[in-house]
Amino acid sequence: MIWDLDVHKLMGSNGHRFRLDIAFRSDSRRLVLFGPSGAGKSLTLQAIAGLLRPDAGHVRLEGQALFDADRGIDLPPQQRRLAYLFQDYALFPHLTVRQNVGFGLAGGWRNPRRHFRHEMVERWLRSFELEALADRYPDQLSGGQRQRTALARALVSEPRALLLDEPFAALDSQLRRRLRAELAELQQRLSTPMVLITHDEADVQAFADEVVCIDAGSATQAVGNELAAQAAPA
Amino acid sequence: MESAWVALGLSLKVALWATAFAMVFGVAVGYALSRWRFPGRELLDSLLLLPMVLPPTVLGYYLLVLVGRRGWLGGWLDKLGIHLIFTWQGAVIAATVVAFPFVCKSARAAFETVDPQFEQAARVLGTPEPAIFFRVSLPLAWRGILAGVLLAFARALGEFGATLMVAGSIPGKTQTLSIAVYEAVQAGQDETANLLVLITSACCVSVLLLAGRLAPLRLVGRN
Numbered sequence: 347m348i349w350d351l352d353v354h355k356l357m358g359s360n361g362h363r364f365r366l367d368i369a370f371r372s373d374s375r376r377l378v379l380f381g382p383s384g385a386g387k388s389l390t391l392q393a394i395a396g397l398l399r400p401d402a403g404h405v406r407l408e409g410q411a412l413f414d415a416d417r418g419i420d421l422p423p424q425q426r427r428l429a430y431l432f433q434d435y436a437l438f439p440h441l442t443v444r445q446n447v448g449f450g451l452a453g454g455w456r457n458p459r460r461h462f463r464h465e466m467v468e469r470w471l472r473s474f475e476l477e478a479l480a481d482r483y484p485d486q487l488s489g490g491q492r493q494r495t496a497l498a499r500a501l502v503s504e505p506r507a508l509l510l511d512e513p514f515a516a517l518d519s520q521l522r523r524r525l526r527a528e529l530a531e532l533q534q535r536l537s538t539p540m541v542l543i544t545h546d547e548a549d550v551q552a553f554a555d556e557v558v559c560i561d562a563g564s565a566t567q568a569v570g571n572e573l574a575a576q577a578a579p580a
Numbered sequence: 581m582e583s584a585w586v587a588l589g590l591s592l593k594v595a596l597w598a599t600a601f602a603m604v605f606g607v608a609v610g611y612a613l614s615r616w617r618f619p620g621r622e623l624l625d626s627l628l629l630l631p632m633v634l635p636p637t638v639l640g641y642y643l644l645v646l647v648g649r650r651g652w653l654g655g656w657l658d659k660l661g662i663h664l665i666f667t668w669q670g671a672v673i674a675a676t677v678v679a680f681p682f683v684c685k686s687a688r689a690a691f692e693t694v695d696p697q698f699e700q701a702a703r704v705l706g707t708p709e710p711a712i713f714f715r716v717s718l719p720l721a722w723r724g725i726l727a728g729v730l731l732a733f734a735r736a737l738g739e740f741g742a743t744l745m746v747a748g749s750i751p752g753k754t755q756t757l758s759i760a761v762y763e764a765v766q767a768g769q770d771e772t773a774n775l776l777v778l779i780t781s782a783c784c785v786s787v788l789l790l791a792g793r794l795a796p797l798r799l800v801g802r803n
Binding site for chain 2: 395396397422423424425426427428429430432434436438439440449450454455456457499500503
């Protein structure tokens with residue numbers, strides 16, 4: 347089983363409460379969490395990455411517990427070896443494309459230098475056709491170039507899985523179509539498990555092997571591209 | 581005339597040390613206030629800004645109570661053979677206290693404009709927490725902090741009241757520019773006073789010009 351999630355969290359305060367109760371298991375390498383905005387998709391992704399600590403439950407990836415409330419396991423995000431593609435990519439604005447991509451490889455308390463060279467960084471820059479842009483800063487890039495930089499930065503440290511938060515929402519529709527195809531192709535090539543969250547049915551059609559529908563903090567699971575609801579366990 | 585340059589040198593020495601201390605503590609406390617929620621956070625924030633509004637003499641008095649020979653901390657330091665009252669190090673402490681709020685306030689504001697998502701991105705990329713501070717948070721907040729640091733330096737350079745109470749006015753030892761001006765006027769040495777005032781003004785104008793260039797924060801938004 348690649349993904350085994352059972353996450354419970356009570357959010358908010360001052361009368362505005364939100365209850366997250368997400369449980370699903372999946373063996374798909376292309377899993378889509380689908381639902382309207384505000385349904386709890388991003389929170390689920392954050393719980394997988396370790397950016398949000400659930401009150402109860404567990405998060406398991408290929409049998410390894412990343413979080414298990416009963417056993418007192420809660421790996422910090424640094425030790426989960428996951429990659430997270432933020433909705434607006436969160437590229438470090440003070441670093442060039444090359445420095446951004448190399449960020450995860452540079453240990454220590456200093457950022458990679460501008461002329462930092464690393465075989466893996468160069469490989470990913472080449473593979474995403476970013477070599478010519480390597481010395482630019484994020485605010486000098488187009489939407490598609492930013493996404494490719496963010497993907498390169500995420501993949502350079504060979505993560506166990508890639509989490510994508512609405513990866514196409516910040517792009518125009520033509521670019522969106524092209525990058526959807528690119529991402530699907532990339533997944534096939536790397537065979538890294540990916541979880542993508544979206545509120546766009548076209549993303550589901552293009553990418554999903556399996557869909558988990560999330561609404562108002564709870565999940566229903568469907569196999570293939572079928573959105574037909576099927577009762578989720580627990 | 582020569583005493584004017586001695587006073588300037590002393591002023592710069594005191595102000596630079598005070599700015600350095602205020603920078604380290606101000607950035608640390610400003611960061612803590614911007615990132616951690618704890619009961620009494622806003623009260624602490626107000627207390628830390630007190631040196632900005634308290635009369636310098638009151639501040640000086642507090643410092644005497646604290647580090648004076650019979651003070652809480654002073655008595656203890658006295659046993660170790662450390663005397664801060666009527667030394668330039670005492671002047672540094674007074675100047676640090678008045679300069680601190682400028683750094684702290686601007687650091688807190690600057691860290692609050694840094695999108696926490698950048699820190700989360702670094703976290704997922706495997707960067708240890710202290711490294712995230714130095715590699716992401718600090719560089720993104722740096723311009724805003726620097727403006728505060730320059731104001732802190734200007735304030736430390738002009739410090740008078742608290743310094744006079746803690747360090748006194750010993751020529752060549754604790755008599756800084758602003759205190760020398762006061763002494764010169766009292767003694768009727770108009771020429772010395774004129775020179776001292778011009779030097780001080782020139783220093784402060786250059787600092788303000790520099791701060792003005794940095795202050796309109798080039799807001800680093802989400803790319």
